[in-house]
Amino acid sequence: MLQYNVRDILADPRIVITVEETLDLPSITFGKEEIPIVQPPAVQGKIRNVEGNVLEFRGVVHLTVKMPCSRCMTDVEVPLTPEFSQRFIPAEGLGTAEPDEEAEVFSEYRLDLSDFVVNEIRLGIPMKVLCREDCKGLCPKCGHNLNEGPCGCDLREEDPRWDALKSLLQNQDRHGMEQEV
Numbered sequence: 001m002l003q004y005n006v007r008d009i010l011a012d013p014r015i016v017i018t019v020e021e022t023l024d025l026p027s028i029t030f031g032k033e034e035i036p037i038v039q040p041p042a043v044q045g046k047i048r049n050v051e052g053n054v055l056e057f058r059g060v061v062h063l064t065v066k067m068p069c070s071r072c073m074t075d076v077e078v079p080l081t082p083e084f085s086q087r088f089i090p091a092e093g094l095g096t097a098e099p100d101e102e103a104e105v106f107s108e109y110r111l112d113l114s115d116f117v118v119n120e121i122r123l124g125i126p127m128k129v130l131c132r133e134d135c136k137g138l139c140p141k142c143g144h145n146l147n148e149g150p151c152g153c154d155l156r157e158e159d160p161r162w163d164a165l166k167s168l169l170q171n172q173d174r175h176g177m178e179q180e181v
């Protein structure tokens with residue numbers, strides 16, 4: 001997949017190779033995780049001989065991954081459309097352009113874009129996703145999904161430093177009531 005014979009385009013810069021492939025990629029490793037791909041990556045792009053046998057691949061991938069919401073852990077389907085542009089130079093020294101540190105090298109007229117595209121997909125994966133903007137997350141005490149309603153836990157912050165003040169206020173309240181009586 002995503003392998004192209006570029007002998008013709010190197011010989012004739014007027015030739016443009018149209019890339020249109022759907023990848024058989026059920027999941028992608030991202031750090032220590034394996035992220036399921038629910039809508040297979042559809043790659044669209046063009047390979048052009050841009051200058052002195054430097055090939056440029058420019059395109060976009062459409063895919064959908066499934067990731068857990070970073071607050072409530074519910075699976076979310078996340079559509080991604082990473083765009084990219086990359087230059088490739090032939091290892092055989094066919095290129096006459098200035099050395100380009102960001103260019104990748106290919107050999108024997110075979111341009112294999114699969115590693116590059118998979119890496120671009122990986123770069124397009126967000127670190128965090130939310131199931132919705134105002135996701136309430138999970139109850140820190142019982143783990144209940146708070147989007148489904150309250151769980152009944154007392155979630156007020158308990159800070160021991162306030163205890164003294166609290167008892168002071170309670171005493172005042174009692175005084176106030178006594179005065180009213």
Ligand SMILES: [Zn+2]
Pocket residue numbers: 069070071072073074130131132135136137
């Ligand atoms: Zn959520």
Ligand SMILES: [Zn+2]
Pocket residue numbers: 139140141142143144151152153
């Ligand atoms: Zn709870």
